[in-house]
Amino acid sequence: MEPTRVEFAGHNGLKLAADSYGTPGNQPVLLAHGGGQTRHAWGGAAKTLAAQGWHAISVDLRGHGDSEWCPDANYSIDAYAEDLRKIAATFDRKPAAVGASLGGSSSLIAEGEHPENVFAALVLVDITPKVEEEGVQKIRGFMHANMEEGFGSLEEAADAIAKYLPHRPRPKSLEGLKKNLRLRENGRYYWHWDPKFSTGPSRPRDA
Template identity: 50%
Template sequence: MTGTGTTVEPRRFSVEREAGVTLAGEVWDPVGEGTTPLDEILMLHGGAQTRHAWTRAARRLASEGYRVTAMDARGHGDSDWDPEGDYDIHRLAEDLEAIVAERFPGRRPVIVGASLGGMTAMLSLGSGQDVARALVLVDVTPKLEAEGVEKVGAFMRSGFNGFASLEEAADAIAAYQPHRKRPDNIDGLRKNLRLREDGRWHWHWDPRFAGSASADNADIGTAFFEALVPKIQQPTLLIRGGISDIVSDESVRHLLELLPHAHTMEVPEAGHMVAGDDNAVFLDQLEWFLTEIVGVVGK
C-alpha cells in the first residue's frame, strides 16, 4: 500500500534468450496514471534468491515515484534453467545486456545489484557495456571474505535434498541467519520454494548453480574484478551490512582503492541480506544516492 492507500502491483514480462531459456521479470510503475517516473531502477537479486527478494523495496520505490524492474536470473525463480547448467558470470552479464537493450531502449537504468547481481553489473560496466547510468552494490565488492562465501555455499548445498515442510526450511534459514527474527508467518517461503513430486520442498533455483559459491572462487574473483572495476565511471554506491560476513572493512577499503569516486554506506544491524534485514534503512540510503548523487548527473 502507498501513503494514499493505492495498492502497487507489478506487471510480469519475459525476455527471450537463446532457445530454451526465457528470463522472467516484473515491473512496478510509479503510482498515478500517466505519472512520469522520477527514475528507472533495475534490481538484480543475489545467488540462490529470486526477484521477490526486492518486493518490499520495489513497492515503496514505486509509491514514491520510481519505475522499478526486478528480474529472476537464469536458473532462478521463474526464469528457465540453463540447459547445460552454465551459470558463468559472463553468461549472466550477457543476459543483463540483453535485458537492458530490450526493456530500456534509448535510456539507461540505475542498477541495484545484491551479491551476484552486483558482480554481474560490475562485469558488464567494467567491460565497457553501457547498461546503467549509476550502480548500487548491495553487500558485494571485488574482494569478498572467503569464509563468508563458503558459508553461503554450504547453506545452499545443505538444501539439495529438499525439506519435509516449510517449517523445516524456515529452521534452516533461522540457523543460517540467527540475527534475523524468525517471521510468525512463513507462507512467504512459498515464493522461494517449490513442492515437487517427491513430496519435499526444494529451493526455486537450479542446484547446479551452487558449485560457484566457494572460498576458492572468492579468491579467484578478487583478481578478476581488480582489473575491471577501475574502468567503471558511473556514480557508484556500496551499501553494506554492518554485521555481514561477506563484506569486511578491508573489502570496503579495497573497493575505494579501485574506485575512488564510490560512496559507501552501512546498514548497522544487517547481515549479507541487507534489504531483507532492514529494508527501511536500506531504502533511505538508496534514495539519498538517487536524489543527492545520481540526480545531478541528469537523465
C-alpha cells in the first residue's frame, strides 16, 4: 500500500508534509513522530492501521522531513501542539492521535491545554513524567555530533546510529535510512531536520 502525499497548514501557516494511508472519511488517526525523526517512522504502523479500516495520517513535524523549517526557529512544544490542533481541525470528525516522544508530548499539550477535546483518543509512546538529564544530554550529543559536517555515505550514518544504539540490530538494507537524511549538492548526507531544532532559541523541552 503506497501512501498519498498531503499537506497541512500548521501554526502561522507553516507547511506540514504528511502521508495519508487508507480511505479518507474513515475514522482518522494522526501519527506524530519523535524529535529528529520523520513521518516515515510510522510507515509500517500506518499501513497496518489502514488495512484495519482506519484513515492513518503520518505527519512530518515542523522542521522535520519535508515540512517547512520555521523562519524564526520556533520549535517550542506549544508550537508543535498548535500544529497538531490545526491538523486535527481539518477532519470531519476528531482523529485519534498516536505520538512518540516529542510527538507524544505535543499531542498531550494539544489535548490538555485546550478547552474542548482535540482528539477522540490519545496514545502516548515513550513518554514519562520526568526525564533523566543524562539521557537528555546523550540524545542532544548524538543529534549535534554530525550536524554540521554530515556523513560521507549511508554506511557512515549507519555506523553512527549503531554506536548510539548498540542494542539495536543493524538493518541489512540502508534504503530506509535515506528517508531520514538529506543528500546535498556537496555529496554528503545530513539529518532530515532543521539544525535550529536543537540549537535555536525555542528548543523543545525534550526530543
